[in-house]
Amino acid sequence: MTELERRYLRLLAAYPADYRRARGAEIVGTYLDLAEPGRRWPTPADAVDLLRGGLRQRVRATGVTDLVPGVHLAAALALLTATTLAGMWTVLELRPALPGFGEPSAGPFVSLGIVAWVGWLLAAGVQALAPGRWHRRAVALALLLTVALVPAAALTGLPRPPLFVLLPQVGLGVVALGASRARPVSLRVAPLLAAVAGLAAAASLTPGSFAWTYRAVRAILMLQDTAVAVLAVAMLLAVGLAVRGDHRGGWALLILLTPVGLLALLPLAGAADGMPSAFVPNWTALAATAAVVALVGPALLPVALAVRARLARPPAPSAHR
Template identity: 90%
Template sequence: MTDLERRYLRLLAAYPADYRRARGAEIVGTYLDLAEPGRRWPAPADAVDLLRGGLRQRVRVAGAIHLLPGVRLAAALALLTATALAGMWTVLELRPAPPGFGEPSVGPFVSLGIVAWAGWLLAAAAQALTPDRWHRRAVALAVLLTVALVPAAALTGLPRPPLFVLLPQVGLGIVALGASREWPVALRVAPLVAAVAGLTAAASLTQESFAWTYRAVRASLMLQDTAVAVLAVTVLLAVGLAVRGDHRGGWALLILLTPIGLLALHALAGAADGMPGAFIPNWAALAATATVVALVGPALLPLALAVRARLARPPAPSAPH
């Protein structure tokens, strides 16, 4: 057995065991026949294709036919939330403290966050105005810009938004990468509308007085309110769709639990720290809560698939008497 064949077989583990036994040799043989002479590692496109096919087959075996529609629904809600928040944070970034107040800034902006929020506004515009192939690329770019703020601030010494603002934005962005390329026009325009709504709402809220920092404008409260709103909307959708036998809302809820938990990070950390009403828990409680949310949330989806597969499995035939 060659190294290439062995590595293809490892990728084949993405498929259910019964499917591997029935068709594994045929699948690997096809990829080996198409591989270039001398290749030792599977092509990246082949690896992605095998992993995607394995996931699709596992979903089919589990009987979770509404999972992929649930991913698309979760992506739509996540993108709407992320672009609305980006609009609100953009207004904050445009109003730095006047000179002499001792507040650090990045030129005419509050922090480096303006780069990421501009990326999210660009992603919102891309959904409405660009060809389909650019939709996910624009969201991926916005996620990368948001993540890059942390090392950029460390290298330059310039201020950035706090992690409790950046983490939920990244979580929402990762979910938003599942957006469908076949959205109707109204849904494609919705993220741009959400971004404009966020801009307008923040401008009206901060017109009278503004405090120039994320903590001073009680960003944690804004994020907690957003978490409650997203949770309520998703639950209502899940219940309403389930009444009609459509379970994509339930899958969307499972997928969105992680970004919802990150949006409510301060409230959850305050509760874990013994101070449920406190919105400034200590750093250790915040870090521990973020870790739990990041680990437990994604684990719920494969757990639900495993349970669904067990329930869908036909009962073993009883022994003859």
């Protein structure tokens, strides 16, 4: 057995045991046949493909067939939210403070954030214009640019958006990676329209009401309002679809709880800090609250899957004497 085959077999552990016994050799053999001579490690694309396929099979094994449609629905809502926010933050970046205000800037922009927000605007355009295989790549690139702002700011000494702005964008981006490739034109164009709407809404505000920093009251309230709006839409979809016997809305709501919590990070951290009305709680409260939101939200999903699978399992036949 070669090293490459052994590493593919390790990745195959993502699949359920019964599935591995039935089709494991066939799957690994296919990847080995397609591998270039001399390769020792699976490509990142192969690794992601295997892990995604294993997760899909494990979900199917539970009998929960509406989870994947729920992931697609949550991804669509997350991408709409992320591109809308990117449009609004782009306008903020174009309005640096005047020199006398003592606010740092990155050249003609408020901060390095302009790079990430333009990346999200480009991702919105790719959703509408490019073939399906580019959808996730465009979102992944925008997500990487957002994450890269933190080390880039540390290396250059230039300002960046605060973490309470970047974390929800990262959370929305991770969920948006679950978007379906096969989408109607309306869903493909929607992120671009949302980005334009965000640009227009922010541009309509006067510089006095849409201030020059991310810590301005109006910018902070915008995050909180967005959290309420996303939660309300997700809840309405969950209830409306459940009435028709469609439970994908419930899964979408569960998946979106983490980015919603990150959007509402400041009021949640303020409540944890004993000051729910504080706009910027202390760093310890912010970090602890972000950690709780990032851990609790994803942990609820396997719990819900286990409960749903248990409820869907037919009752064992009773023994008659």
